[in-house]
Amino acid sequence: MELVDIFVRSVFIDNMVFAYFLGMCSYLAVSKDVKTAFGLGIAVCFVLAVTAPVNYLIDKYLLGPGALSWAGAWAEDVDLSFLTLIIFIAVIAAIVQLLEMVIEKISMPLYQALGIFLPLIAVNCAILGGSLFMQERHFPTVAHSFVYALGSGIGWLLAIVAFAAIRERLHYSNIPKPLQGNGIAYIITGLMGLGFMCFLGI
Amino acid sequence: MKKYLGPLNRENPILVQVLGVCSALAVTAQLKPAVVMALSVTVVCALSNLIISLIRNTIPPRVRIIVQLLVVSFFVVMVDMFLQAYVYDVSKMLSVFVGLIITNCIVMGRLEAFALSHKPLPSLMDGLMNGLGYGLVLVVVGSLRELLGRGTLWNIRIMPQALYEAGYLDNGLMILPPMALILIGSLIWIFNRKPKNAR
Numbered sequence: 001m002e003l004v005d006i007f008v009r010s011v012f013i014d015n016m017v018f019a020y021f022l023g024m025c026s027y028l029a030v031s032k033d034v035k036t037a038f039g040l041g042i043a044v045c046f047v048l049a050v051t052a053p054v055n056y057l058i059d060k061y062l063l064g065p066g067a068l069s070w071a072g073a074w075a076e077d078v079d080l081s082f083l084t085l086i087i088f089i090a091v092i093a094a095i096v097q098l099l100e101m102v103i104e105k106i107s108m109p110l111y112q113a114l115g116i117f118l119p120l121i122a123v124n125c126a127i128l129g130g131s132l133f134m135q136e137r138h139f140p141t142v143a144h145s146f147v148y149a150l151g152s153g154i155g156w157l158l159a160i161v162a163f164a165a166i167r168e169r170l171h172y173s174n175i176p177k178p179l180q181g182n183g184i185a186y187i188i189t190g191l192m193g194l195g196f197m198c199f200l201g202i
Numbered sequence: 203m204k205k206y207l208g209p210l211n212r213e214n215p216i217l218v219q220v221l222g223v224c225s226a227l228a229v230t231a232q233l234k235p236a237v238v239m240a241l242s243v244t245v246v247c248a249l250s251n252l253i254i255s256l257i258r259n260t261i262p263p264r265v266r267i268i269v270q271l272l273v274v275s276f277f278v279v280m281v282d283m284f285l286q287a288y289v290y291d292v293s294k295m296l297s298v299f300v301g302l303i304i305t306n307c308i309v310m311g312r313l314e315a316f317a318l319s320h321k322p323l324p325s326l327m328d329g330l331m332n333g334l335g336y337g338l339v340l341v342v343v344g345s346l347r348e349l350l351g352r353g354t355l356w357n358i359r360i361m362p363q364a365l366y367e368a369g370y371l372d373n374g375l376m377i378l379p380p381m382a383l384i385l386i387g388s389l390i391w392i393f394n395r396k397p398k399n400a401r
Contacts, residue, residue: 005366007225010277018379018380019330019379020228020379021224021225021226021227021228021382022224022302023224024224024227025221025222025223025224025307027222028220030221046262062399066260081277082283084301085275085278085279085282085301085304086272086275086276086279088301089271089272089275089304089305089382090268090271090272093267093268093271119267122267122271123267123271123305123307123310124305125224125225125302125306127305128301128302128304128305129224129298129305129310131304132298132302133298134299136297144205176391177394178390178391178392178393178395179387179390179391179394182220182387182389182390183387183388183389183391183394184387186383186384186386186387186390187383187384187387187388189380189383190381190384190387191379191380191384192380193379193380193383194380197378201256
């Protein structure tokens with residue numbers, strides 16, 4: 001039950017794009033049509049769901065205050081949390097590289113669909129943001145962090161696909177000249193965010 | 203000198219190049235965190251530009267992204283510790299967004315586009331100016347949101363009490379996330395209206 005709760009929360013209420021503005025750069029850049037948006041969305045989901053649990057384990061057993069206590073009594077007071085940022089980003093970059101190689105080996109169609117997006121993802125703030133928010137929330141088990149990451153990824157996917165669909169329609173509408181392009185994109189995202197705020201009560 | 207001033211105006215990272223939007227929106231509910239964030243990004247951007255430019259000839263192209271990430275995260279950790287030591291309340295408010303400077307596209311974008319191919323001093327200037335251009339937008343949005351949403355600036359009350367007695371209310375919507383997007387959209391609109399920038 002708790003897991004379902006985390007999932008719904010991370011998809012709708014704490015939506016990556018609308019509540020925290022994470023991954024905005026690629027959100028604005030890769031939303032010209034629904035198909036590519038969907039591809040990137042799936043890739044983000046995938047990487048988030050892999051990196052967040054790994055980072056959770058690293059944080060719990062290597063970096064946090066007293067995390068090294070399994071190694072013996074001498075390590076009880078060791079606190080490596082100042083290394084968090086560097087380790088997290090290194091893990092993300094490494095996992096993205098690894099995933100790219102694995103996908104290329106096992107599934108060519110998937111590689112061709114996701115391939116161009118994967119390198120972009122290492123520097124997508126949604127991924128690092130996912131890990132950092134997960135760390136801030138102090139989930140009790142790996143399962144919680146996995147569900148949280150998956151939910152966040154799906155929330156991001158939902159947002160970018162919906163936005164791309166709206167953008168496709170925009171071609172036919174008559175927008176004031178100075179507002180065309182990015183200006184209207186921001187305003188639409190803002191309005192979508194207002195819409196998503198109706199989930200706040202759940 | 204003039205060529206460095208572009209990012210403040212016609213090549214503004216947020217309004218024109220649409221880089222680094224992620225953090226720009228989240229920290230602008232009040233002026234103070236916005237200013238701190240702007241300064242942090244400027245410092246990180248300028249210094250990492252300088253370092254990458256100094257070692258640009260020794261980085262193998264294949265691993266350059268990782269090298270850049272490490273250099274940037276080094277400076278971000280420094281900034282994070284500095285903030286925690288000297289302005290703890292703001293650092294609490296910014297929470298994870300200081301860490302997210304690592305993946306801020308302005309920093310990475312300038313490293314890729316400028317520092318890898320230019321001498322150290324111009325790179326330093328370029329980083330500085332891009333950071334300031336980013337900061338400019340942050341400060342404008344931050345002060346608008348705080349003024350209209352809370353009637354204060356830098357936690358000092360600006361809106362006179364008489365106004366509230368006459369029935370004026372703070373616009374609570376301004377504090378909420380979606381308003382930041384709509385404000386930046388409107389800024390872009392105003393910005394593009396200037397004839398010399400018209401497409």
